[in-house]
Amino acid sequence: CNLLACSQTAKPANQQSWQTQIQGGSRQSPIDIRSSESVHDPQLTPLSISYDPSDCLQIWNNGDSFLVEFDDSKDNSVVSGGPLENHYKLKQFHFHWGAENNRGSEHTINSLVYPAELHLVHWNAEKFRTFDEAIFSENGLAVIGVFLKLGRKHDGLQKLVNALPAVKYKDSTVEFSNFNPSCMIPSCLDYWTYPGSLTTPPQTESVTWVIMKKPIEFGDDQLSAFRSLLFTPFGEKLENMVDNFRQQQPLMNRVVRATIL
Numbered sequence: 001c002n003l004l005a006c007s008q009t010a011k012p013a014n015q016q017s018w019q020t021q022i023q024g025g026s027r028q029s030p031i032d033i034r035s036s037e038s039v040h041d042p043q044l045t046p047l048s049i050s051y052d053p054s055d056c057l058q059i060w061n062n063g064d065s066f067l068v069e070f071d072d073s074k075d076n077s078v079v080s081g082g083p084l085e086n087h088y089k090l091k092q093f094h095f096h097w098g099a100e101n102n103r104g105s106e107h108t109i110n111s112l113v114y115p116a117e118l119h120l121v122h123w124n125a126e127k128f129r130t131f132d133e134a135i136f137s138e139n140g141l142a143v144i145g146v147f148l149k150l151g152r153k154h155d156g157l158q159k160l161v162n163a164l165p166a167v168k169y170k171d172s173t174v175e176f177s178n179f180n181p182s183c184m185i186p187s188c189l190d191y192w193t194y195p196g197s198l199t200t201p202p203q204t205e206s207v208t209w210v211i212m213k214k215p216i217e218f219g220d221d222q223l224s225a226f227r228s229l230l231f232t233p234f235g236e237k238l239e240n241m242v243d244n245f246r247q248q249q250p251l252m253n254r255v256v257r258a259t260i261l
């Protein structure tokens with residue numbers, strides 16, 4: 001395994017408006033990764049991941065997930081290397097999870113589903129001036145996906161879990177500082193990578209996906225805290241935020257590359 005130090009949803013179809021295949025899409029996400037069909041690429045260098053906890057700003061319940069948002073005005077929280085030709089700045093991270101433990105992740109490995117999946121969303125600050133421009137551009141985004149499996153409580157995640165009651169309702173935000181997302185990156189930096197899309201609208205095909213091979217562990221109570229969030233704003237019918245993952249999309253003419261077979 002490449003051991004390098006690094007510093008630091010399916011709502012029922014009738015509710016998930018993005019269930020339809022984007023018109024003409026040829027590289028949509030998520031997908032099932034068939035490990036036997038992936039191609040070992042020895043030219044894939046290790047990922048370089050460096051996050052500055054002081055860039056962490058707030059948590060926002062946007063009605064799809066909860067986003068932990070970062071200050072991307074400096075170059076302190078970045079990912080480079082691996083399949084990436086430029087350095088990409090961290091904009092936000094969020095999760096997808098299920099109502100029950102047998103579903104939740106967006107990507108799967110040989111059809112194996114995890115109860116949750118973390119997405120660290122970065123944008124190509126060498127080629128584009130803003131995140132919004134990058135969303136709509138080739139090679140605009142790099143998203144690191146990390147699977148979560150149930151087991152021991154994740155001590156680093158607990159600070160985030162403790163803040164979730166403050167963003168129970170859609171459109172709520174809470175200040176959240178001094179959090180280093182590196183604590184959620186597996187110690188093994190082996191990954192799969194493939195060209196894909198955002199999994200929620202606008203579903204633009206601007207994403208280089210980097211899916212970490214090894215999951216991290218978190219506790220039942222921590223997953224319950226995710227499930228206690230609401231899709232709905234204060235004063236409206238209570239709808240628990242669960243199954244916020246997209247259905248899987250056809251691989252079509254794509255190859256998934258791997259750092260190791």
Ligand SMILES: N/C(=N\S(N)(=O)=O)N1CCCC1
Pocket residue numbers: 119121143197198199200201202
């Ligand atoms: N769908 C998304 N990220 S994801 N689930 O594909 O990582 N985003 C929508 C706007 C910015 C990020």
Ligand SMILES: [Zn+2]
Pocket residue numbers: 094095096119199
């Ligand atoms: Zn996501």
